[in-house]
Amino acid sequence: xxxxxxxxxxxxxGDQAAVxxxxxxxxxxxxxxxxxxxxxxxxxxxxxxxGFVEPTSGSILLDGRDLLAIKPSQRGLGIVFQSYALFPHxxxxxxxxxxxxxxxxxxxxxxxxxxxxxxxxxxxALADRYPRRMSGGQQQRVALxxxxxxxxxxxxxxxxxxxxDAKLREEMQIELRQIQRTVGTTTILVTHDQxxxxxxxxxxxxxxxxxxxxxxxxxxxxxxxxxAFVAGFLGKTNxxxxxxxxxxxxxxxxxxxxxxxxPAEASGRVxxxxxxxxxxxxxxxxxxxxGTVRTRIFQGNHWLYQIDTAxxxxxxxxxxxxxxxxxxxxxxxxxxxxxxxTVSPAGQDxxx
Amino acid sequence: MTAVAVSRGWTPxxxxxxxxxxxxxxxxxxxxxxxxLSFHDWGQYKGIEPVLILKNWREIIDDSYFHEMxxxxxxxxxxxxxxxxxxxxxxxxILNRMKNPWKGIFLLVILGPLLISVVARTLxxxxxxxxxxxxxxxxxxxxxxxxxxLPFMFTETGIVVALSHVLMPFMVxxxxxxxxxxxxxxxxxxxxxxxxxxxxxxxxxxxxxxPGVLSGGIIVFxxxxxxxxxxxxxxxxxxxxxxxxxxxxxxxxxxxxxGAAVAVLLLVALIVIIVGCNRLVERRYAQVFQ
Amino acid sequence: xxxxxxxxxxxxxxxxxxxxxxxLVVCVVAFTPEGYLSVPTDRVSLxxxxxxxxxxxxxDAFWNSVWLAAASSAIAVGFSVPAALAIARYDxxxxxxxxxxxxxxxxxxxxxxxIAFLRFFTQIGLGGTFVGLVLSHIVIVFPFALRLVLSSAVxxxxxxxxxxxxxxxxxxxxxxxxxxxxxxxxLASGWALAFIQSFDEVTxxxxxxxxxxxxxxxxxxxxxxxxxxxxxTSVSACVIAITxxxxxVLDRIYGLERLLVGRGSGDGA
Numbered sequence: 069x070x071x072x073x074x075x076x077x078x079x080x081x082g083d084q085a086a087v088x089x090x091x092x093x094x095x096x097x098x099x100x101x102x103x104x105x106x107x108x109x110x111x112x113x114x115x116x117x118x119g120f121v122e123p124t125s126g127s128i129l130l131d132g133r134d135l136l137a138i139k140p141s142q143r144g145l146g147i148v149f150q151s152y153a154l155f156p157h158x159x160x161x162x163x164x165x166x167x168x169x170x171x172x173x174x175x176x177x178x179x180x181x182x183x184x185x186x187x188x189x190x191x192x193a194l195a196d197r198y199p200r201r202m203s204g205g206q207q208q209r210v211a212l213x214x215x216x217x218x219x220x221x222x223x224x225x226x227x228x229x230x231x232x233d234a235k236l237r238e239e240m241q242i243e244l245r246q247i248q249r250t251v252g253t254t255t256i257l258v259t260h261d262q263x264x265x266x267x268x269x270x271x272x273x274x275x276x277x278x279x280x281x282x283x284x285x286x287x288x289x290x291x292x293x294x295x296a297f298v299a300g301f302l303g304k305t306n307x308x309x310x311x312x313x314x315x316x317x318x319x320x321x322x323x324x325x326x327x328x329x330x331p332a333e334a335s336g337r338v339x340x341x342x343x344x345x346x347x348x349x350x351x352x353x354x355x356x357x358x359g360t361v362r363t364r365i366f367q368g369n370h371w372l373y374q375i376d377t378a379x380x381x382x383x384x385x386x387x388x389x390x391x392x393x394x395x396x397x398x399x400x401x402x403x404x405x406x407x408x409x410t411v412s413p414a415g416q417d418x419x420x
Numbered sequence: 421m422t423a424v425a426v427s428r429g430w431t432p433x434x435x436x437x438x439x440x441x442x443x444x445x446x447x448x449x450x451x452x453x454x455x456x457l458s459f460h461d462w463g464q465y466k467g468i469e470p471v472l473i474l475k476n477w478r479e480i481i482d483d484s485y486f487h488e489m490x491x492x493x494x495x496x497x498x499x500x501x502x503x504x505x506x507x508x509x510x511x512x513x514i515l516n517r518m519k520n521p522w523k524g525i526f527l528l529v530i531l532g533p534l535l536i537s538v539v540a541r542t543l544x545x546x547x548x549x550x551x552x553x554x555x556x557x558x559x560x561x562x563x564x565x566x567x568x569x570l571p572f573m574f575t576e577t578g579i580v581v582a583l584s585h586v587l588m589p590f591m592v593x594x595x596x597x598x599x600x601x602x603x604x605x606x607x608x609x610x611x612x613x614x615x616x617x618x619x620x621x622x623x624x625x626x627x628x629x630x631p632g633v634l635s636g637g638i639i640v641f642x643x644x645x646x647x648x649x650x651x652x653x654x655x656x657x658x659x660x661x662x663x664x665x666x667x668x669x670x671x672x673x674x675x676x677x678x679g680a681a682v683a684v685l686l687l688v689a690l691i692v693i694i695v696g697c698n699r700l701v702e703r704r705y706a707q708v709f710q
Numbered sequence: 711x712x713x714x715x716x717x718x719x720x721x722x723x724x725x726x727x728x729x730x731x732x733x734l735v736v737c738v739v740a741f742t743p744e745g746y747l748s749v750p751t752d753r754v755s756l757x758x759x760x761x762x763x764x765x766x767x768x769x770d771a772f773w774n775s776v777w778l779a780a781a782s783s784a785i786a787v788g789f790s791v792p793a794a795l796a797i798a799r800y801d802x803x804x805x806x807x808x809x810x811x812x813x814x815x816x817x818x819x820x821x822x823x824x825i826a827f828l829r830f831f832t833q834i835g836l837g838g839t840f841v842g843l844v845l846s847h848i849v850i851v852f853p854f855a856l857r858l859v860l861s862s863a864v865x866x867x868x869x870x871x872x873x874x875x876x877x878x879x880x881x882x883x884x885x886x887x888x889x890x891x892x893x894x895x896x897l898a899s900g901w902a903l904a905f906i907q908s909f910d911e912v913t914x915x916x917x918x919x920x921x922x923x924x925x926x927x928x929x930x931x932x933x934x935x936x937x938x939x940x941x942x943t944s945v946s947a948c949v950i951a952i953t954x955x956x957x958x959v960l961d962r963i964y965g966l967e968r969l970l971v972g973r974g975s976g977d978g979a
Contacts, residue, residue, distance in 0.1 A: 140876065150869070153867055166887070432805070443852075447815070449830065454826040537910045537912070547732070555749055645819075649913060653935070662821075670828065671917070
C-alpha cells in the first residue's frame with residue numbers, strides 16, 4: 069500500500085486555482101521533489117500536507133488515514149522552513165528538544181535523543197549556542213535536527229537551501245541526501261532549483277500554474293521531458309517552430325531549411341525543443357539547419373555559442389575537447405538526433 | 421469544515437473583543453454623552469437641564485468673544501506649525517547627515533524632550549522670559565541690550581514660542597522617518613549627474629521628504645490647536661484659547677453645556693481639518709507614499 | 711567625512727540650544743540658595759529639594775502618579791496583546807476601522823477626553839475616584855502600547871509558530887512558549903512608553919482628578935497657576951531627572967528611534 073496519497077488536491081484563492089487537482093503517490097522512504105517556478109503551487113501543496121492551508125477539495129491519505137481530519141499539531145510531520153524558523157530565544161539543544169517535550173518524552177530519553185540528532189547533523193559541539201550566533205549553514209542543520217528528532221512520518225523541506233551561498237548549498241545537498249538515506253524518512257522537498265531537485269530526489273514532480281507537468285525520475289524527466297515547459301525548466305533548451313507532414317507514410321518535421329524524421333505522432337505546426345548540448349556542428353546538408361555564429365563564449369570546460377538561424381537564435385554548447393571550433397561570423401550547419409527532440413503543440417513555448 | 425470556517429471568522433473579534441468593549445464603553449459612550457451635553461440648558465441656579473436646545477451653539481456662533489478666541493487658537497496653531505516645519509525639517513536633514521555617535525546622541529537630545537512633562541518644559545520658558553526675573557531678560561537688562569523686559573508672559577508670541585518648543589520633536593520625528601525611507605544613493609546619483617547641493621536639496625530631497633513634513637505638520641497643528649497646559653501657564657487667565665476656555669467653563673463658571681459645546685466644536689473642526697489635509701496629502705503625494 | 715557645512719552646524723547648535731535651554735534652566739534654577747527665582751552664581755544649594763519633603767501634597771501626588779501609570783499601562787498592555795494579534799494575524803472586515811478606533815485617542819484632543827470623562831464618571835458615580843483615573847489613562851496610553859506590541863507581532867516570522875505547531879505544540883503552548891517570549895521586548899517597551907505617557911499626562915487628568923487623587927503634573931500645574939517659586943522648579947527638576955533616566959534605559963534596551971518612529975506600523979501620529 070502506498071504511504072502518502074494526494075488525490076485531486078485543489079486549493080482555490082478566490083477564483084484562482086493555486087493548486088489544481090493534484091494527484092501524487094509517494095512510497096515509504098522515497099525522496100520526492102516538488103519543482104517549479106514561484107507561484108506554481110508547490111509551497112501551497114506542502115502547506116496543505118503540513119496543515120497550515122486548508123484544501124478546497126481533494127484528500128490526503130497518510131498510511132491509509134485521512135490526514136485532513138488530524139490537527140496540524142498532531143500530524144507528526146517534520147518540517148524545515150525556508151527561513152529555518154528557529155526559536156531565537158532557545159539554544160540549539162532547546163530547539164531540538166522542543167518537539168520531544170511537546171510529546172511528553174521523559175527528560176533522560178529527551179537529552180539522549182537530542183544529542184544523538186545533533187551529532188547526526190554534525191553540531192554536537194554547538195548544542196548550547198543560540199541561533200543568532202550561528203552561521204546560515206549551522207542554523208539549517210539545527211532546523212533539520214529539530215525536524216528529525218521527533219522521528220517524523222514525513223519530512224517536509226520548504227526551499228531549505230535557498231538562503232545559503234552556492235558552495236555551501238552544494239555541500240548541504242550531499243549531506244542532506246546522506247542523512248535522509250541514513251534515517252530513511254520519507255521526504256518531500258519543495259524547490260525552484262532544478263539542479264537541487266535532480267541531485268537529491270528519487271522522483272521529481274514538475275509543476276506549473278498549479279498543475280503537474282510531469283512526474284518522473286530526474287534523468288528520465290531531463291532526457292524525456294513531457295512538455296516544452298519541462299524541457300525549459302530542467303536545464304536550458306532551444307525552442308524551434310516546425311511543420312510536420314507525412315512523407316511515404318512517416319512523419320517528417322521541417323525546421324528552417326532542414327528536415328528530421330519524427331518519432332512521435334504529430335501533425336501540422338508544432339514546437340520542437342532541443343537541448344544545447346545535443347546539437348553538433350556538421351558539414352553535410354542532411355538533417356541540419358543553416359546558421360551563422362553570432363557570439364562564441366569560452367567557459368573553460370565548454371564553448372557557448374549563439375547561432376543566428378532562420379528559426380531565430382539557437383544556443384549550442386560544445387565540450388572543449390581541444391579541437392578547432394567555428395569562429396564568430398562563420399557559416400555553420402547544426403544537427404541533432406531525431407530522438408533528442410521533444411515535440412509539443414505549437415504556441416506552447418518552454419521559455420520562462 | 422464549516423465549523424472551522426466560522427471559528428476563523430470569529431477569532432479576531434474574540435481576540436480584539438475586550439479592547440473593543442473597553443473602547444466602546446469608555447470612549448464612544450462618553451464622547452456621545454458630551455455631544456449630547458452640548459445641547460443641554462444651563463442656568464446659574466438651576467444647573468444642567470437635560471433638554472435639547474441650540475442655546476450654547478448659538479452663543480458660540482453669535483458672540484464675538486468666541487470668534488476672537490477661536491481665531492486666536494487658529495492663528496497660534498498655524499504659526500506653531502510653520503515654525504516647526506521651517507526649523508524642524510532642516511534640523512532633521514542635518515541630523516540625518518551626521519555621523520555616529522553624534523547622530524544618536526542628538527537624536528536622543530531632540531526627541532527625548534517629547535517624553536518630559538509639558539508642565540516642566542513650559543515652566544522653563546517662564547523662567548527664561550518671565551518678567552524682570554526671567555534669566556534671559558535679566559541678562560539682557562544687565563548688559564544694557566534692552567531697557568524693559570521682553571514681553572513674553574501673557575502674550576501670544578510667548579505661547580507660540582513655547583508651543584513650538586513643546587511640539588518641535590513631533591516634526592523632527594516625522595521628517596526623520598521620511599528621511600529614513602530615502603535611498604542615500606539617490607542624492608549621490610544626482611550629484612554625479614552634475615547637480616549642485618542646493619539643487620539636490622530642492623529637486624531630489626525636498627519632494628521626497630514633503631509627505632513627512634506635511635504629516636508632521638498635521639500632528640503639530642492638531643496638538644497646538646488642542647494644547648492646554650502651555651497656553652494656560654504662559655497665557656495666564658487673560659489670553660484664552662479653545663482648550664483653556666473649555667476648562668474655565670467646566671471648572672470655574674461650571675457652565676458644562678457651554679464648555680462641552682466649545683470642546684465638541686474644537687473636535688469637529690480638528691477632524692475636518694485633519695481629514696481634509698490627509699486627503700490632500702495622499703492625493704498629491706500618492707506616488708511617494710507607495 | 712564632515713557632511714554638514716559650517717552654516718548647517720551653526721543652525722544645529724542654535725536648534726539644540728532652543729530645545730535644551732528651557733529644560734536646563736529649570737534644573738539650574740532648582741539649585742538656587744535664594745528664596746526667590748534666580749540662577750545660582752556663587753554657590754548651589756539643595757534647600758529647595760529638601761523643601762519638597764515639607765509639602766506632602768507633592769509626595770502624595772508623586773505616588774498617585776506612579777501607581778496610576780503602572781496600573782493603567784499594565785492593563786493597557788494586557789488588553790493590547792490579543793488586540794494586536796488579531797490585527798496582525800487576521801484579515802477581517804472592519805480591521806481598518808478597529809485599528810483606527812484603537813489609535814483614536816492620539817487624535818482626539820485630551821481636553822475633549824477630559825470633559826467626556828468628567829461628564830461620564832460623574833454620571834456613573836466614578837467621579838474623582840482612582841478607578842476612574844485608571845480607566846481614563848488606560849484609554850490614552852492604549853495606542854502607545856498597541857503600536858509597540860503590534861510592531862513586534864508583525865515583525866515576527868509566522869513560520870516560527872508553524873514550526874512549534876508541527877512539533878506538536880497546542881495553541882496555548884505555542885503562545886506561552888514561543889509567541890509570548892518573542893513579543894516580550896515589544897510588550898516591555900510598550901509598557902514603558904505607556905508609563906511615561908500616563909505619568910506626564912496633565913490636560914485630561916486636570917478635569918477628572920479630585921483633591922485626593924491629584925497626580926504630580928496636575929499638582930505642579932495648579933501650583934504654577936498660583937505662583938512660580940523655586941519649589942516648583944526643584945520638583946520639575948526631579949521629574950526631568952526621572953524621565954531622563956527612564957529615557958536612557960529605554961534607549962539602551964529598545965532604541966529610542968525605534969520606540970518613537972515605530973517601525974512596522976505605517977502611521978506617524
